[in-house]
Amino acid sequence: MSLQQLQYFVVVAEEQHVTRAAARLHVTQPPLSRQIQALEDELGQPLFERRGRGIVLTAFGRYFAAEAAAILAHVDTVVAASKRWPS
Amino acid sequence: MSLQQLQYFVVVAEEQHVTRAAARLHVTQPPLSRQIQALEDELGQPLFERRGRGIVLTAFGRYFAAEAAAILAHVDTVVAASKRWPS
DNA sequence: CGGCATCGAGTCCGAAACGGTATTGGACCG
DNA sequence: CGGTCCAATACCGTTTCGGACTCGATGCCG
Numbered sequence: 001m002s003l004q005q006l007q008y009f010v011v012v013a014e015e016q017h018v019t020r021a022a023a024r025l026h027v028t029q030p031p032l033s034r035q036i037q038a039l040e041d042e043l044g045q046p047l048f049e050r051r052g053r054g055i056v057l058t059a060f061g062r063y064f065a066a067e068a069a070a071i072l073a074h075v076d077t078v079v080a081a082s083k084r085w086p087s
Numbered sequence: 088m089s090l091q092q093l094q095y096f097v098v099v100a101e102e103q104h105v106t107r108a109a110a111r112l113h114v115t116q117p118p119l120s121r122q123i124q125a126l127e128d129e130l131g132q133p134l135f136e137r138r139g140r141g142i143v144l145t146a147f148g149r150y151f152a153a154e155a156a157a158i159l160a161h162v163d164t165v166v167a168a169s170k171r172w173p174s
Numbered sequence: 175c176g177g178c179a180t181c182g183a184g185t186c187c188g189a190a191a192c193g194g195t196a197t198t199g200g201a202c203c204g
Numbered sequence: 205c206g207g208t209c210c211a212a213t214a215c216c217g218t219t220t221c222g223g224a225c226t227c228g229a230t231g232c233c234g
Contacts, residue, residue: 003088019211027193028193028194034192051210060169063172071162074161082132085132115224117185117223117225119222120182121183121221140229
């Protein structure tokens with residue numbers, strides 16, 4: 001698992017749409033789909049239901065999206081703190 | 088920045104010794120040194136003082152080690168939760 | 175003081191991971 | 205059905221990563 005995968009997933013979860021999320025993330029759709037799949041494989045849980053046309057978050061996906069956002073926010077906080085650290 | 092870099096850094100901070108940390112992480116010393124350097128570059132702050140022989144955490148390094156450990160603990164918690172999620 | 179061991183940094187190379195283009199498969203709409 | 209929209213798959217080039225080897229520097233000990 002990587003922080004990038006969490007960022008990717010959070011955006012896809014917000015958009016509920018892989019192609020739109022890819023545009024927001026400045027990547028193309030296939031790598032994004034692959035990273036989401038890799039995340040699901042590692043967690044052993046599906047994050048989205050595939051519906052032929054589009055995707056929908058599962059219950060676990062909603063939980064995980066909230067946690068992922070919290071983790072990323074924590075990271076951002078620490079990085080920001082490092083920028084204004086008294087050298 | 089990646090979760091792996093945070094894991095690497097936490098172990099090096101615990102050991103205050105790159106080579107021992109590398110052994111614990113099952114990697115060799117050069118890649119570990121490089122990841123630590125990359126982390127410092129990204130944060131814009133040194134995490135260790137280099138003393139020709141060995142390394143010592145800076146004040147910022149101690150702060151960052153605590154935060155990194157907290158972030159990794161959060162990740163572990165969420166991953167563990169996914170394992171026992173009611174399918 | 176000199177030889178030696180220790181430790182992190184630098185160099186180089188092969189392997190794995192990542193992203194992009196092109197294409198496929200499947201579902202909804204007219 | 206024909207067209208379109210969307211995610212998944214196949215394939216390829218590039219980048220990144222880790223490992224083996226070496227270098228430079230610093231303590232240690234005879």
